Amino acid sequence: MTKDESNLKRELATHCPTEWAHAARTRRCLLVIRHSALVISLLLFTAGCDWMPGKPKLADRWVPDTAVTNFAALYNTHCAACHAAGSRGLAAAHPLDDPVLLAVTDPAAFRKVIVEGVPGTLMPPFGEFLAGPFTDAQLDLIVTNIFAQWSRPQEFVGVKLPRHRAPPGDAKRGAVAYQTYCASCHGAEGKGGEKGGPVIAPSYLALVSDQGLRTTVIAGRGDLGMPDWRGYVAGKPMSDQEISDVVAWLASHRNQPITP
Numbered sequence: 001m002t003k004d005e006s007n008l009k010r011e012l013a014t015h016c017p018t019e020w021a022h023a024a025r026t027r028r029c030l031l032v033i034r035h036s037a038l039v040i041s042l043l044l045f046t047a048g049c050d051w052m053p054g055k056p057k058l059a060d061r062w063v064p065d066t067a068v069t070n071f072a073a074l075y076n077t078h079c080a081a082c083h084a085a086g087s088r089g090l091a092a093a094h095p096l097d098d099p100v101l102l103a104v105t106d107p108a109a110f111r112k113v114i115v116e117g118v119p120g121t122l123m124p125p126f127g128e129f130l131a132g133p134f135t136d137a138q139l140d141l142i143v144t145n146i147f148a149q150w151s152r153p154q155e156f157v158g159v160k161l162p163r164h165r166a167p168p169g170d171a172k173r174g175a176v177a178y179q180t181y182c183a184s185c186h187g188a189e190g191k192g193g194e195k196g197g198p199v200i201a202p203s204y205l206a207l208v209s210d211q212g213l214r215t216t217v218i219a220g221r222g223d224l225g226m227p228d229w230r231g232y233v234a235g236k237p238m239s240d241q242e243i244s245d246v247v248a249w250l251a252s253h254r255n256q257p258i259t260p
Ligand code: HEC
Pocket: 075, 078, 079, 080, 081, 082, 083, 093, 094, 096, 105, 110, 111, 113, 114, 118, 121, 122, 123, 124, 126, 142, 207, 208, 209, 210, 211, 212, 213, 215
């Protein structure tokens, strides 16, 4: 028995009979235990489960697509799979961080394509149904950020830019323009060469609009190693008319049957 215990025993013995003292101590002990349990559960109750590991944070909550106000989140979710940008790999459709594309187009036309999509191609109309539809504020956010982050107008000061939107020209003249500007890479017949793949394959043409072809001819595919309209023949940028004509020549192969 320790000194404290013997002191307590002595104290109890002097103040009350042994039996009574023992019973009182047991009751007091039980009371303390019960009270502490009550206090602990009350504390737990008022504290909630906030401290528990794995509790989802506010930021992790699901939010409707229309409530997303972060450009990167919108771009990554809705555009990057087709229009990869930056170092995120090769894009199936034209990369939207291409300063040449952003120099020849303007934000209003750009926004119109996003809202309406491009019928007959994979470009969906974001104004209509897909995941939203996007609110006006989200459309502004996307267009403003694409131009603010990725355009480089200073590089095009004094450069005569071709018209971005124009109807196709004359396919016969386009065949000539093709030989001048494109055949060196895509082969004399457009069926592919050493430096570029086939450009008249019906399976490719079925997926791309005439305007899409025009964008490629004007802006090239810097990400794939194709220069822009200024770089096909050194010192001889393509004229507006030549661009329209070569698009007509490419498009003239569109409805030709596939021959095995
Ligand atoms: C499923 C694939 C896909 C997705 C997703 C997609 N696009 Fe497109 N987009 C395309 C294709 C393909 C084209 C080219 C269509 C054509 O042939 O004219 C295109 C064309 C465009 C153009 C026109 C470029 C030009 O030639 O002037 C813009 C602008 C554009 N997309 C913006 C966006 C934005 C912004 C998003 C995301 C909100 C997006 N796209 C999502 C496939 C996609």
